[in-house]
Amino acid sequence: xxxxxxxxxxxxxxxxxxxxEWINEMIAFMIDIDVRLRASGxxxxxxxxxxxxxxxxxxxxxxxxxxTDGPFAEAKESIxxxxxxxxxxxERALEICGEIVQWSEVVELRPVPAGPPVQ
Amino acid sequence: xxxxxAVVDLLRxxxxxxxxxxxxxxxxxxxxxDAVQEALLAASAQWADAGIxxxxxxxxLAVASRRFIDAVRSDSARRxxxxxxxxxxxxxxxxxxxxxxTLLYLCCHPxxxxxxxxxxxxxxxxxxxxxxxxxxxxxPESTMAQRISRAKQQIRAAGLAFEPPPPAxxxxxxxxVLQVLYLIFNEGYTPGSRTSASGADLTDEAIRMTRMLRAGxxxxxxxxxxxxxxxxxxxxxxxxxxxxxxxxPLADQDRSRWVAPLIAEGVELLDATLGACPVGPYQLQAAIxxxxxxxxxxxxxxxxxxxxxxxxxxxxxxxxxxxxxxAVAVAMVDGPRAGLALLGTIAAEPGIAHxxxxxxxxxxxxxxxxxxxxxxxxxxAAMRGTASVAERRHLALKVARIAGS
Numbered sequence: 328x329x330x331x332x333x334x335x336x337x338x339x340x341x342x343x344x345x346x347x348e349w350i351n352e353m354i355a356f357m358i359d360i361d362v363r364l365r366a367s368g369x370x371x372x373x374x375x376x377x378x379x380x381x382x383x384x385x386x387x388x389x390x391x392x393x394x395t396d397g398p399f400a401e402a403k404e405s406i407x408x409x410x411x412x413x414x415x416x417x418e419r420a421l422e423i424c425g426e427i428v429q430w431s432e433v434v435e436l437r438p439v440p441a442g443p444p445v446q
Numbered sequence: 447x448x449x450x451x452a453v454v455d456l457l458r459x460x461x462x463x464x465x466x467x468x469x470x471x472x473x474x475x476x477x478x479x480d481a482v483q484e485a486l487l488a489a490s491a492q493w494a495d496a497g498i499x500x501x502x503x504x505x506x507l508a509v510a511s512r513r514f515i516d517a518v519r520s521d522s523a524r525r526x527x528x529x530x531x532x533x534x535x536x537x538x539x540x541x542x543x544x545x546x547x548t549l550l551y552l553c554c555h556p557x558x559x560x561x562x563x564x565x566x567x568x569x570x571x572x573x574x575x576x577x578x579x580x581x582x583x584x585x586p587e588s589t590m591a592q593r594i595s596r597a598k599q600q601i602r603a604a605g606l607a608f609e610p611p612p613p614a615x616x617x618x619x620x621x622x623v624l625q626v627l628y629l630i631f632n633e634g635y636t637p638g639s640r641t642s643a644s645g646a647d648l649t650d651e652a653i654r655m656t657r658m659l660r661a662g663x664x665x666x667x668x669x670x671x672x673x674x675x676x677x678x679x680x681x682x683x684x685x686x687x688x689x690x691x692x693x694x695p696l697a698d699q700d701r702s703r704w705v706a707p708l709i710a711e712g713v714e715l716l717d718a719t720l721g722a723c724p725v726g727p728y729q730l731q732a733a734i735x736x737x738x739x740x741x742x743x744x745x746x747x748x749x750x751x752x753x754x755x756x757x758x759x760x761x762x763x764x765x766x767x768x769x770x771x772x773a774v775a776v777a778m779v780d781g782p783r784a785g786l787a788l789l790g791t792i793a794a795e796p797g798i799a800h801x802x803x804x805x806x807x808x809x810x811x812x813x814x815x816x817x818x819x820x821x822x823x824x825x826x827a828a829m830r831g832t833a834s835v836a837e838r839r840h841l842a843l844k845v846a847r848i849a850g851s
Binding site for chain 1: 691692829831838841
């Protein structure tokens with residue numbers, strides 16, 4: 328079963344509120360979980376994202392696409408990275424989330440539904 | 447394992463030569479390039495087991511010719527062109543260098559978008575497979591295959607033939623070639639760029655292709671300058687990142703880990719070029735890199751000389767990024783306040799003011815000037831602006847250290 332694990336937070340706030348030791352441990356964790364998810368064959372894809380302040384939102388206004396600059400929400404509601412994992416169960420996906428949330432404000436888990444049956 | 451590596455190296459070296467020979471013989475360089483790609487895949491499968499044939503280039507040419515003719519025949523819409531192919535006569539003697547250069551000019555044609563130029567150059571000139579290029583750029587193979595095939599369509603649509611650019615355009619076209627090679631180099635050198643075991647090392651590939659270019663244009667100062675710049679920059683690669691992916695700034699790098707033979711080669715190349723050729727931006731940047739590489743310690747860096755070179759570079763190739771770098775040199779020579787004053791002059795430049803590079807330099811100079819709170823604020827602005835996770839982590843540590851002190 329495929330899931331998207333989305334991590335929320337603000338890197339620039341982290342720099343101001345955490346100790347260098349905490350940041351070093353966080354980096355070690357992020358590298359380690361990458362290695363483990365790849366080794367177990369559960370990693371499909373992952374990316375870290377630029378800060379939410381770099382985001383643009385595009386809406387249709389009077390039929391024309393209009394792009395607006397961020398920020399749009401509280402930093403802790405802004406996505407900062409994501410993983411797509413292919414795991415045996417939701418329980419396992421939640422286990423991974425439980426590790427990540429130690430280092431993140433909020434983690435969201437979302438199933439990636441299987442496609443329609445192949446003809 | 448080493449024989450696998452030898453096969454790969456040999457194939458990449460021969461690829462542009464065989465594309466060139468086939469394109470010269472039959473025209474239709476894009477079909478020729480497809481045929482060579484198939485021949486390369488066949489060769490890498492067979493040579494690893496059966497060993498490298500006595501004349502590998504003739505082997506590749508024979509297999510690629512076969513594939514080429516099959517492709518032309520199987521395409522009934524191209525029947526007519528087949529007749530034209532048969533009627534084509536081989537032009538006079540042309541060296542492999544000329545062929546490879548013609549191919550390089552074509553792949554870096556200004557009609558193509560930059561991602562297309564990079565991808566096509568790596569495949570046709572670099573001899574990399576589509577899968578290897580896709581891995582290096584972290585995109586799916588189908589995406590890269592589509593990008594390459596669209597680039598070839600654009601070349602066809604523009605009616606470009608397999609021939610060197612006219613002499614009047616050559617300098618301008620060479621500038622694009624140098625830019626593409628430098629972009630490939632930087633793509634590989636960017637902090638946090640992940641290289642998987644089977645993906646190509648773009649930094650090495652860029653150096654290899656620039657060496658090839660230099661073999662064809664041995665007296666061009668900017669080609670030599672670019673090669674020297676790449677070698678002198680690549681020399682520091684082992685020291686710029688820790689095992690956990692943390693970045694190490696130049697001043698803090700363990701200089702014993704720099705690659706001495708690369709520095710020696712870059713310096714020698716530069717010494718033979720500077721003064722012998724018209725000076726250009728790549729030679730100047732290489733000269734600056736050499737001064738950093740030759741300093742035994744960060745404190746021993748010859749900043750006045752670096753500042754003088756940036757001042758010349760600003761005249762030859764003005765731009766906010768050059769001014770940004772010059773501000774660092776000014777700070778090292780005349781103090782952080784002088785550097786900050788120079789930064790102030792480009793604060794309103796639209797291309798630079800809100801980039802993370804500007805904020806990083808500003809933070810660094812504010813830190814040197816004894817303004818930790820303002821420095822931390824500048825670093826935080828840089829963290830919001832950077833697209834590199836590795837750089838963001840590096841900056842987070844800087845901010846945390848300032849906050850804790």
